[in-house]
Amino acid sequence: MIINLRKPEAVNMAREILDWANNNNFNFMLPHQEASVLTVAGYDDDEWLKSVKIAIVIGGDGTFLRAARYVLGTEIILHGINMGHLGFLASSRSDEAINDIQEILNDNFNILERRVLRCEISRADGSGHRLYALNDVVLNTNAIARLLNIEIKFNDKFFCVLPADGVIISTPTGSTAYALSAGGPILPPEMSAILLAPLCAHTLYSRPLIASENDSIKLIPRGISRDVMLTQDGQLAYEIFPGDSIEIKLSKSRKIRTAVLPGKNFLDIVREKLGWGQAFNKGLNFNA
Numbered sequence: 001m002i003i004n005l006r007k008p009e010a011v012n013m014a015r016e017i018l019d020w021a022n023n024n025n026f027n028f029m030l031p032h033q034e035a036s037v038l039t040v041a042g043y044d045d046d047e048w049l050k051s052v053k054i055a056i057v058i059g060g061d062g063t064f065l066r067a068a069r070y071v072l073g074t075e076i077i078l079h080g081i082n083m084g085h086l087g088f089l090a091s092s093r094s095d096e097a098i099n100d101i102q103e104i105l106n107d108n109f110n111i112l113e114r115r116v117l118r119c120e121i122s123r124a125d126g127s128g129h130r131l132y133a134l135n136d137v138v139l140n141t142n143a144i145a146r147l148l149n150i151e152i153k154f155n156d157k158f159f160c161v162l163p164a165d166g167v168i169i170s171t172p173t174g175s176t177a178y179a180l181s182a183g184g185p186i187l188p189p190e191m192s193a194i195l196l197a198p199l200c201a202h203t204l205y206s207r208p209l210i211a212s213e214n215d216s217i218k219l220i221p222r223g224i225s226r227d228v229m230l231t232q233d234g235q236l237a238y239e240i241f242p243g244d245s246i247e248i249k250l251s252k253s254r255k256i257r258t259a260v261l262p263g264k265n266f267l268d269i270v271r272e273k274l275g276w277g278q279a280f281n282k283g284l285n286f287n288a
Contacts, residue, residue, distance in 0.1 A: 002067040003034045004059030010083045013058050013094055014038060020098050026105075028056075052076050054104060054259065058097075060084025061177070065233045068116075068134045068256045077111060079104060079259040088176045091269055092261070103261050110260045114173045114189050115213070118251040121230065124243030134256050135174030135233045137248060139219050139240065140166025140199060142227040147202060153218040154211065161222065162206060166199040169217055169248045173256075176270070178234065184208040188266050194250060216249040 001017070004010040015038060021028055029052055035042025043051070049071065057067045057080040064080045064087075071078065080090025081097045092100045103109060119137050121129045131137075141148045150167055152159045170179040172187035175195055180186065184197035185208060192213035198206045211217060221228050221240060228240040240246070270276065 001028050001030055001034060001056045001058060002063065002070065003030075003037075003057075004063040004083065005034065005037050007059060007083055009094070010058045010063075011037060013081065013083060013097060017056070017058075017097060017101065049074055049076070054079065056081060056101060057090060058083060059090065061087050061089045062235065064089035065134055065235060069132070069233070072116070072132055072254055072256065075257065077257045077259050079109075079261075088269060088273060089173070089258075091264055100261055104259055108262060112190060112258045112260045113255040114258060115171050115192055115250045116254055116256060117169065117171055117194070117248055118254070119169075119230075119232070120247045121238060121240070122245045122247070124241065129238065131232050131236075131238070132251060132254060133174075133233045134171065135177045136168050136170040136179060137246070138166060138168050138178060138199075138231045138234070139221065139246065140229060140231075141225060142229055146225065146227060148225070148228065149222040151220040151222055152196075153220070155216055156218065162198055162201060163203060164198045164201040164206065167219065168195075168197040168199060169219070170195040170197065171250070174233075176273075179208070182208075185210070186270060190266075192250060194248070213250050216247055219246045219248070220244075 001014055003014045029048055030040060030042050031048050032042040054077045057064050057078055060082060067078055081092045081094060082090035083094060117133045117137060119131050147163055148166060150162045152162055168179045168182055172191040172193055173189045175184055175187040179195055179197040182197040182199055184195055187193060194211040194215060196209045196217060224242045230238045230240050230246060
């Protein structure tokens, strides 16, 4: 299990699951930090990552994103139990947790492979840094009310200079996160595509754009501002300097594997989380 230890309800849920597991004669493997809070035996990272086949993630989507970075590059399957308010990645409710874990133990689930972004930051001095994101990377400025001019290239061919507060580059998984609030479309997570969504663009021609799985997008901030940041999955940030560039594409070698349980398809989750059609389901009469 991977747990949001800052949420008492997540820790209590983990204790309930551990008690249920002990009563049914099987054990969970916990990383050291989780194990110390729950006062059980823990495992170091190497042993945990080599031994675990399926990990139960207890928290919200933020905890799931942290877990995804932890298991990236392995074949570990993730399944999330949502203890937050709006969860697309952590899809099980707390009252369904034990039943859903039992379904997983009975091998009654499918595996969904989610594509991740591979992002290469190239510094003006020739150095670089590589990072991966399950949801998105966001290029914006820390300065208050500061416009950012972003040169955008597709497959190394000039596309435009976008005057905006920033830009989101998202996977289909991340289309229901920050990109959704920026007016982007919702994409099914099994798709292989890249979504570009401008943030408060200062132009009338700017619209969200979907690129293919083989495309690369390069972002080059123009100007001399030193207030530009690149954010990875809304959790880690990297300072971007004048002359730097960021190339983003879908990783060909790394994916995040998630468990899909019966009766929990993506459209059902969208309808539940976003409240689509609820007025009609409640029998409201719009012709009255």
